[in-house]
Structures are given as structure tokens and as C-alpha cells.
Amino acid sequence: MEEKREQVRSVTKSEALFTGITREALIALHETDGVGKLSIANILLYGLSKGKGALRFAFDFLAGDWRDMGLHAKQAASIVANMRPEAVERRLRKHEERGMRLVTYLDHDYPEMLFQISDPPWVLYYRGNWELVRNPAIAIVGTRLATGYGRKVTEDIAAGCAQRMTVVSGLARGIDAAAHSGALRAPYGTIAVLAGGVDHIYPPENKALYHDLVEQGLIVSEIPPDTILRPGLFPLRNRIIAGLSYGVIVVEAAKESGALITADLAIGYNRDVFVVPGQITSPRSIGALEYLRKGAIPVLDETDVFRAYSYILPTKPGNPEAEEASKQTSMPTSNLTSDEALIYNFLLDQPFSIDELTIRSGMTFGHLHSVLLSLLIKRRIHQQPGSVYTVL
């Protein structure tokens, strides 16, 4: 894989098919060391210039044929070696042994959303339920060093979003892990896009989550197995997170956080950026909050996301019961009767005596008394000296 960011013009799927290249040849090129995304694009453009089916017999090409396409001698030799039948066989076995499956740019089940980005992956490796890429998806990203607040709201919002959309993240520490955890058991589930190979568990503490994702979700990577993980792979991974998703929710991110790269990519792909507000004094929120400044959509709960995609989302949530349950955890007046909620809301803004509450609520003293008692039992309010009540 090359890390150069200059891009030759992108090759459409029909152009790629026109060259006659086979998915096996595309995989062989993709898995050849020293042949990067741009080299493959150049090969396809060359084939395109040579007419229909020019790359059909790529497996029979000699080193000179590859060099004619502008590749170096070393690249050409590696490709030829990598296209020998025994090499193809070895790769197939390796994929199979590791339980990984492949989808190429040429396949009917390649994710539609990735055709819309400027540098779509040629090959994707996966483990788990590929059907998840058919769902409308929302990415949730943020700092590895999440606060308790960040993890909690990420789990809640992920669980909420996954009632109607699949949650995409990067299986990193912190916000990513919380996003996967929150969405894992919800109807639309969750997809992890890895920076390393699809069989490479990183970071190690997410091992259990990784296996849960293999069982109940989907793990995707563009990176061939055995590729050594290096920093340059993270931005490449981030573009797939953004590319698979309608939008990216940034929960907590310090300035210069990697999560902001994903948000910037999302903007570049004409996707939406959402921000979960946090305290302006929190260094872990400030990078996210700066997107609010630039016009990102604030997210108080999943409805803010659904509202943005109401034209395209399934109208019925996958599992209304689970949705109700997820709502309840985020509402301060959940599990309260309407009278309890009324009193609770009065007390939220300022403490009141029972006399003041009688006037404000219009309840009889006896009924108000029973409502206050119930709120005390539910540990939602506190009684201070002089029968003054405050919220807990």
C-alpha cells in the first residue's frame, strides 16, 4: 500500500469490468507487496486505454507486460510471482484458515456507499455478518482516552442509533469500544473497520469485543493478512469508516484527535458530521465542540440522527421494545408517573417547599404528599429541613 495522497482519477466499476480483470487478479495485485491502491488504479486505467478485456488474461502476463504499464521491475517480478497458481492457492488457504472472506470492487455485494468515495478499497476482508453493510449506517468515533461521561453517552447513543441504523466504528479503545458495545445487541448491529488485518486483534483488551463482533456483528478491513500495523494505516481505515456511513458522530475528541480525521473525511465525502456536546472546559471535548462551531449537527439522542435521515430510514424501528428500553435509560423522568415527572421537573430548576409545590402543582396536599413519597422512595428527590425538596 502506498501512502501517497495524490490520486489518479478514480476508476468506476463498469470501467474496471470493461478491462476484463478478474476478481482473483485484483486480489493478487492487492496482496502484492509494493503494489498500492494507486498502482492498481493505474493498471486499470492502462487496461481501459487498451480496449475491452485487455486485462482478462492478467494471470498470463509476463514481467515485461507489467513493466509496460509503468510498474518498476521489482513490482513486476512480485506480481508475476504472486500470480503463480501455487501462490494463489496459498493465499486462498490462508484466507480460509483464518476464517476471513473477501469482497472485491467487482463483486455484486461490494458496499454501495463505497462506490461514492474518491478512493474506494479494491478488496475488503471480513469476518461476521456481511449483510450488515446493506443497512443504512452511522459512524461513531472519538478519543481513545474517553471519560466516563463519554463512554456512557456513546453506549446510549449507539444503542439508540442501532435501532434503525448500523453503527460503524474502529474497535479502538474508548469511544470506539463503547460504540460497538452499545450497538452490538441492538437490531441493526455494528461494524468494526480495522486498521490492521481482519484477523489481527488490536488493542488486545478488546479481544472479547472482537469475538462478539465476529459472532454478532461484522469485522472489516482493507488490509491483507500479515500486514504489519503502522500509523499510516489508521487514516486509510478512517476513510472506510466515513465511507460506509451516512454521517459521523464525534463524541469526545481532543484537538488533533484521530477521530477528527474521520470527521474531515466525512465532510470530504459529503457526509454529515454530528457532535455530542460536552463541557467546554473538558480538553477531551474541545476538538468535537469545534465542529459544532463549524456547523455540525448536535446530538442529544438518537432522534437527532434519525431526523437527518428520515427520508431514507425504515419507518419502523427494528425492535420497538428495545428502543423503548434504550430511551428510558436516557430520560431523567423515565420510570416516573406523569404527576411524579411534573413535580420532578419543578424541582429540577429550584428547590421548593411542600407548600409552594401545592400551589404550583394544583394537587391536593394528600396527593402531592404521596407523589413526593414515591419520588423519595425512587431516590429521585431529597427532603431537606423545613420540608424543602431538591432533586438528587
Add this chain to the structure above:
Amino acid sequence: MEEKREQVRSVTKSEALFTGITREALIALHETDGVGKLSIANILLYGLSKGKGALRFAFDFLAGDWRDMGLHAKQAASIVANMRPEAVERRLRKHEERGMRLVTYLDHDYPEMLFQISDPPWVLYYRGNWELVRNPAIAIVGTRLATGYGRKVTEDIAAGCAQRMTVVSGLARGIDAAAHSGALRAPYGTIAVLAGGVDHIYPPENKALYHDLVEQGLIVSEIPPDTILRPGLFPLRNRIIAGLSYGVIVVEAAKESGALITADLAIGYNRDVFVVPGQITSPRSIGALEYLRKGAIPVLDETDVFRAYSYILPTKPGNPEAEEASKQTSMPTSNLTSDEALIYNFLLDQPFSIDELTIRSGMTFGHLHSVLLSLLIKRRIHQQPGSVYTVL
């Protein structure tokens, strides 16, 4: 004062002057029990219909004249009693004794901004420095039951805003008090608009702040002295807070909080609403955050406010030194050298070992060591086993 919200058409200043009504007569009407804002508007409209100078001799009008304008017998009698020379004299003495001054709708020093609202006050009472109403102003409002976070960011943002704008609030507990405190000693200062009379200190715990405002700021009220404070006066007060200001910053506000009334009034007056983000799990922030949903401008610091009014604000802050000082309190990398800030920002996102920091920073080991030591001494970072550093 009437509390009816239906409004007769508003009367322009030149229309009011056309009727020939004197400021003394306007004050007498305003201070007559049972004669509200709308009654005064009706009197002026009546005068307008009768031709130039029709109300010039209001002090000589008999009860029948007032009744001809549609007033009840009781109102008419009260007005006549209140316009007797000894009543005028008594009122003047009262205002003087209490150190309050008056500005009427007819006066050249009536606040320009209040001419633009649909129901401007006919009379304003004040103590302190009236010149402050000439400044561009920003309101800061929020819950009485502010959190520590709410009070802290309010003070910081008020101090920041008051470098170039006058901060308007309501001298209530919580956010209001923090706004006045933060802005009090800054160049553009602060105005408190009271719901009760300008000499009525409420709540009692803000007594010291009240006196500071009389000395160094401005206390304003529409309410005649000796008016008994009642809930209906608070929304009337809130309209003056919104009316005096280009925009309203909501810091913390629960659902249904009174601060949101001020924000709604601001929208009605075509002013801006700003919101200081907070945690979405905080019941005290949720009312404010819902304005973000509706498109309010997020405020991370005073620059977000200044940016909105860059076309109209003085380009030079009143006191650059104080501005610098106020900035420093809100920046996580304040008081750090550029090298210290660089390392600190690395560590904000994730912990690093000293080896990793050497590579990332490009600093020599010796220099990096001294930077880390300095950050440790400043208590900004923490050293964990294995020479791994995290932020504090």
C-alpha cells in the same frame, strides 16, 4: 401593570411626542395602580387620533377626559389623584431618596435597542452608570440552580464578553449572579435588569453584588418603587433583558426554565440565541441544549459571540491585558511554553512512553526530559510505571 399579552399596535416615539404628552405625565400614568402598559398605549393612540398636542395638558384633564379614552372610572380617578401637584412632588422625593433616576420613552437617552421591541417599557428606573446602555450588549441567562460547571463557564464567558460588550442579566441566583460577577470588573461592565423595583434587593444573598452593580455597573427596572414582587413580573423583566441585547447566551437551563423564556423573547425580537454546551446527561443543561438542536449558536468562548457581531463591535478590546488574562483561564494549554503545549496535546489523546514521545516530538531526549519535568512540576501530567505519561 396589566398582564394581558394582546398588544395594541405599538406607538413610535415620534407619535408619542406628537401627542404632546410630557415625561412627567408619562411617569404619573406609569406609576398609577391599575394603569398598565396597554392602557398607556391606548391613551397615546387616542391622543394621536385627536391631533398634535392633544395630551399636552394631561395634568389638567378631569376624570371624564380619561374616561373618554376608554378607561374605567376607577382608573380615571386614580390618574387624576396621581397627577395632583403634591402627588408629583411625593413621587419625585421618593425617587430621589432611593437614589433612583428615571428615563422615559420620550427621552433622548432612552436605549435605542428598546425602540425595536414590540412592547417597549414607557419608563425605566435605574441606579448606577446609565452610559452602559450605549454599549453593544449581550445577555447571559440560565438556571438559578447552576452547577459548579455552569457558574465557572458563565464567569469566564462573561469576563470574556465584557472585553467588548456589556453583559446583561437578571441578578437572580446561579447563572445570572455568575454573569454579573464575571463581567463586573471588565471594561464593558454589566447591567442587571430587576423584576422588582430598582431599590428592591432580591434574592437577599445577592446584596453585595447588588451594591457592586450600583457602584460599578447599572441596575435597571421598569417597575415603580414599592411594587410587590410577583411571578408575572419575571417574564416582563426578561423581555427587557432580551430587548437590550444583540443576543442571549443560555448557559444551563433545565426544560421549562425561565431562562428559556428570555431566549424565546430574543428570537421573537429577531435577536440571536447562543448556547454554552454541557453534558447531554445533565438535566440542568438539557433545556439549553435543545436550543442547539433548533439552531442556536454554540459558544465555546467569547470569540463565538464576537464573531457574530464582528460588523458592529469596536475592533479594539477595551482592555487587552484583561482580555489576555481572561483567555488564559479557559485554555488547557495556558501557562505552558510551546514545547510543553505540544507534549501536553499529544498526551491529551492517549498516554505515551518517553520513547514514543521522543519519536513524535522530534525533540532530543534531554530536552524532552526537561519539558516533561516542567509539566510534572506544573501538575499537568502524571508519570505512570514504565515512564508512561498521562495528562492530569
